[in-house]
Amino acid sequence: MEPKQRYTFKKNEKxxxxxxxEQLFKEGQSFSNFPFRVLWKIAGSNSNPLQAGFAVGSKxxxxxxxxxxxxRLMREAYRLQKNELQQMLLQQQKxxxxxxxxVGNELPEYESIFKKTGHVVSRLKKITxxxxxxxx
RNA sequence: GCUAUCAGCCAGGUUAUCGUCUCUCAGCCUAUGGCGGGGGGAAGGAAAGUCCGGACAGCACAGAGCAACACACCGGUUAACAGCCGGCUCUGCUGUGGCAAGUGGAAACACCUACCAUGGUGGAAGAGACAGGGCCACAGAAAAUAACUGCCUUUGGUGCUGAGGUUUUGGAAGGGAAACCUUCCCUGGCCAAGGCUACUGCGGGUAAAGGUGAAAACGUGAGGUAAGAGCUCACGGGUUUUUGCAGUAAUGCAUCAACGGGGUAAACCUUGUGUGCUGUAAUGCCACGUAUACCGGCGCUUGAGGGCGGCUCGUCCGAUGCCGAAGGGUAGGCAGCAAGAUUGUGUUAGUAAUAACGCAGCCAGAUAAAUGAUGACCUUACGCUCCUGUGCUAAAGCUACGGAGUGUAAACAGAAUCCGGCUUACAGGCUGAUAGUUUUU
RNA sequence: GCCAACUUAGCUCAGCUGGUAGAGCAUUUCAUUCGUAAUGAAAGGGUCGUCGGUUCAAGUCCGAUAGUUGGCU
Numbered sequence: 001m002e003p004k005q006r007y008t009f010k011k012n013e014k015x016x017x018x019x020x021x022e023q024l025f026k027e028g029q030s031f032s033n034f035p036f037r038v039l040w041k042i043a044g045s046n047s048n049p050l051q052a053g054f055a056v057g058s059k060x061x062x063x064x065x066x067x068x069x070x071x072r073l074m075r076e077a078y079r080l081q082k083n084e085l086q087q088m089l090l091q092q093q094k095x096x097x098x099x100x101x102x103v104g105n106e107l108p109e110y111e112s113i114f115k116k117t118g119h120v121v122s123r124l125k126k127i128t129x130x131x132x133x134x135x136x
Numbered sequence: 137g138c139u140a141u142c143a144g145c146c147a148g149g150u151u152a153u154c155g156u157c158u159c160u161c162a163g164c165c166u167a168u169g170g171c172g173g174g175g176g177g178a179a180g181g182a183a184a185g186u187c188c189g190g191a192c193a194g195c196a197c198a199g200a201g202c203a204a205c206a207c208a209c210c211g212g213u214u215a216a217c218a219g220c221c222g223g224c225u226c227u228g229c230u231g232u233g234g235c236a237a238g239u240g241g242a243a244a245c246a247c248c249u250a251c252c253a254u255g256g257u258g259g260a261a262g263a264g265a266c267a268g269g270g271c272c273a274c275a276g277a278a279a280a281u282a283a284c285u286g287c288c289u290u291u292g293g294u295g296c297u298g299a300g301g302u303u304u305u306g307g308a309a310g311g312g313a314a315a316c317c318u319u320c321c322c323u324g325g326c327c328a329a330g331g332c333u334a335c336u337g338c339g340g341g342u343a344a345a346g347g348u349g350a351a352a353a354c355g356u357g358a359g360g361u362a363a364g365a366g367c368u369c370a371c372g373g374g375u376u377u378u379u380g381c382a383g384u385a386a387u388g389c390a391u392c393a394a395c396g397g398g399g400u401a402a403a404c405c406u407u408g409u410g411u412g413c414u415g416u417a418a419u420g421c422c423a424c425g426u427a428u429a430c431c432g433g434c435g436c437u438u439g440a441g442g443g444c445g446g447c448u449c450g451u452c453c454g455a456u457g458c459c460g461a462a463g464g465g466u467a468g469g470c471a472g473c474a475a476g477a478u479u480g481u482g483u484u485a486g487u488a489a490u491a492a493c494g495c496a497g498c499c500a501g502a503u504a505a506a507u508g509a510u511g512a513c514c515u516u517a518c519g520c521u522c523c524u525g526u527g528c529u530a531a532a533g534c535u536a537c538g539g540a541g542u543g544u545a546a547a548c549a550g551a552a553u554c555c556g557g558c559u560u561a562c563a564g565g566c567u568g569a570u571a572g573u574u575u576u577u
Numbered sequence: 578g579c580c581a582a583c584u585u586a587g588c589u590c591a592g593c594u595g596g597u598a599g600a601g602c603a604u605u606u607c608a609u610u611c612g613u614a615a616u617g618a619a620a621g622g623g624u625c626g627u628c629g630g631u632u633c634a635a636g637u638c639c640g641a642u643a644g645u646u647g648g649c650u
Binding site: 006007008009010011014015016017018019021053054055063064065067068069071072073075076077079080099110114 | 154155156157184466467468503504505507508509510548549550
């Protein structure tokens, strides 16, 4: 019996370590896909194959309510679309840390966030494939 | 019913699917971990600003003095406060009533402001300006123990007047021989006591008048005086004080006496009262790791340095010590941390803030930071379309109510140690009070 | 989380102890030049971030509020 597909986003899938984040900002690579800027880093096998974090600059959105809402929307869109990437990483014996930064100036709709996140995830999948060639 | 103001309360709801954090219960596995499952809970009235006040923790058991800061009518309330409640005084706005003056009117009377009384509703950083110095632009005589103009006056000078004195010329009368003498008159000169509504120097008195200004030395009237003045008196108003009465008190009313030299303390200051400082990223513990190395300086009981706000003192710690330069490591976990000045509700006391007691409940705890996404229905407001009935109309049509469908909108805003306040933001709704207005009775 | 500082002309800044807000650059006009620049002369431009209070009078003193910037760990 095939296990049911679950869309989760638990604690261990979140990027929480201060050290890891600093490393990511220092050494990681990045690309932009408006309204996001994405930092990523691929590493060897790990118990947590994929960890992600989200941020909104307080310069763009002064009110905490708006920042929270954008982060929630981003998290929701990511949760529903990251499963394939996670599977890929598991198969290829790799781990990745990803960080999303919202750089837009206006409060977005959920639909547009969902679509853009889809683009980002597919691009990340492509990157993972390419990197495997280089690594091996 | 509508509008305005004030006060209080609420802050969209139900459900499906997929998720997040946490507590708890039992279970399984490859067991310091992981997995899925059941059950409970999961933002606010402001969680915000960080403006006050506490709890709690550390620094000496938190000490002394100065400095600094805060507060400032009275009483109550509280863990505490710059908060809150009640009162007092002053004051803004407003309603009603009275009424000098003024306006209109032939008159009756009406209108209406100053003022008074009273009601409502706001505001007050509301101690002290005889403790002290400072400042008060421009204008104005003067901005604070004032004296410029003016008014009055002593005295000196000048001017005018001038009783009187003296003298020149001339005339008249008398005496005389004459020279001349005497008297009177006219004219001119000189001296001059005194007087003056004149001018002026010096000194004194005075604060009534003086175009200014935000502010001008209690106001009006009379007496009084050299001229004047609270100098005196009457009326009015103010400040301080004595006594009596009312009140816990601030204070009010009456009374006796004194005073009259402004404003500014939200500029310095004085008086009284209070405050030690730093903040949960405090603080304690565990784990991991490096460099107690090297270089320069200071010091080792005659002591460097430190004990977290500025200085002085006091006191305590202090030698594997302190400072600097360069460099290295860590940035994980647990406690603090969720049962409390607690929440809901009721009773009693109190005008109230609030307090006491009873009953019931346990109600966020994240840490790159949880409470979300999507759909459906309901609620409220507005727009559009349709329907049928009522009203107007001959009809078309129009408007309102009702029903259905559809679309849009539903605020301000997100816990980060916790409480009590304050301030600010806020769609819409509900309740109460007061005032105005309209309709009906 | 905690704590500071700043906001004045289009720009960069002065303005002390309350008394008619100024400088430099920029802008406009005129002169100079064949013309431009430079130079010289003149002019305009400010609710002193916003609201309230104290005072006769507030850019200045006090309170609130908005925005900007910085620091601590």
